[in-house]
Amino acid sequence: MINLALDIGTTAGPESVLFYFLAPLSILASIGMLLVKKAVHSALLLAWVMISLAIFYIAQDALFLGIVQIVVYTGAVMMLFLFILMLVGVDTSDSLDENIKGLRPIAITAAIGFGGLLTSLISRATFGRPTSVFIDANSAGNANAIAELLFTKYVFAFEVVSALLITAALGAMVLAHSQKSRSKFAQRDLSIARFRKGELKDAAGLPGPGVYALHNAVDVPALLPTGKAAPTSISAVLQARGDIIESSKFQLQAEEEEK
Amino acid sequence: MAIANYLYLSAILFTIGAIGVVVRRNAIVVFMCIELMLNAANLAFVTFARINGNLDGQVVAFFTMVVAACEVVVGLAIIVTIYRSRRSASVDDASLLKL
Numbered sequence: 001m002i003n004l005a006l007d008i009g010t011t012a013g014p015e016s017v018l019f020y021f022l023a024p025l026s027i028l029a030s031i032g033m034l035l036v037k038k039a040v041h042s043a044l045l046l047a048w049v050m051i052s053l054a055i056f057y058i059a060q061d062a063l064f065l066g067i068v069q070i071v072v073y074t075g076a077v078m079m080l081f082l083f084i085l086m087l088v089g090v091d092t093s094d095s096l097d098e099n100i101k102g103l104r105p106i107a108i109t110a111a112i113g114f115g116g117l118l119t120s121l122i123s124r125a126t127f128g129r130p131t132s133v134f135i136d137a138n139s140a141g142n143a144n145a146i147a148e149l150l151f152t153k154y155v156f157a158f159e160v161v162s163a164l165l166i167t168a169a170l171g172a173m174v175l176a177h178s179q180k181s182r183s184k185f186a187q188r189d190l191s192i193a194r195f196r197k198g199e200l201k202d203a204a205g206l207p208g209p210g211v212y213a214l215h216n217a218v219d220v221p222a223l224l225p226t227g228k229a230a231p232t233s234i235s236a237v238l239q240a241r242g243d244i245i246e247s248s249k250f251q252l253q254a255e256e257e258e259k
Numbered sequence: 260m261a262i263a264n265y266l267y268l269s270a271i272l273f274t275i276g277a278i279g280v281v282v283r284r285n286a287i288v289v290f291m292c293i294e295l296m297l298n299a300a301n302l303a304f305v306t307f308a309r310i311n312g313n314l315d316g317q318v319v320a321f322f323t324m325v326v327a328a329c330e331v332v333v334g335l336a337i338i339v340t341i342y343r344s345r346r347s348a349s350v351d352d353a354s355l356l357k358l
Contacts, residue, residue, distance in 0.1 A: 115274035
């Protein structure tokens, strides 16, 4: 096969040092993004990849894009991701085991093929030779030059993008707006539900937590008249967290006083 | 170092993002992998701008960033809506049409 690739120029020493330092790190971070279990860790690794891409942009004379990358991506978009992660729940279990049989080997094989195709295409492609125009284009400042292009050659695309932004903002508002299909569960409804449950054991409400002078009482179960601890007197959240203290030592004191 | 190395880096990052979209099940992580692919494409655009010696590639990369921001806003709103009704952010759980 004929190799059509032209030499498209090399970079100066400092830039290659920067590249060979940052490129492996960003590839490692993006692979780590796939392997870590928690979504928050993936978000942090992605933020690292984005910052190193911003450094690459600045190294390639795209100062404006580099700053925008940091402000928009690592600043706004990643914060939005973290915000949604907090909203949805960080602890929602995300198991790494595959659901569809044989998906992972197929995906990785296809991806290696795709990557190989891309790299071989790049190595064979014919690019234009670098000219000195770029330095001329940036002579008035990178941001100025981009602004000039945006408001002359690409002004129609710019207007379309502004319409897209407004539509996206409206769409997000419509999606995030939730109309409650039934009224909020009030105390009256809770009381009705208790009486309709079938047995009237808890009709008067669950017992409150034990009140002991020696301890903050919210995490200590109350004592029933029989002397046993009542597990229903503790909040379910504390039970799930395991923040319950045995009431036996308080129980013992009470028995001693009785004697 | 050849300038084309940036293009190779962009291809590798794009591939890794594509693997993530297929393999991961958390919808938010899938979204982050899409962002990684968009960023890789941006890097290629910026490098092409440099190779060709004009700023058109940088303007296209700028437009990509704007579109990506829109996509994130709408996509995350969809994820929140799905989470609100199904209590799960896994893409495998949103399978109402499956028999």
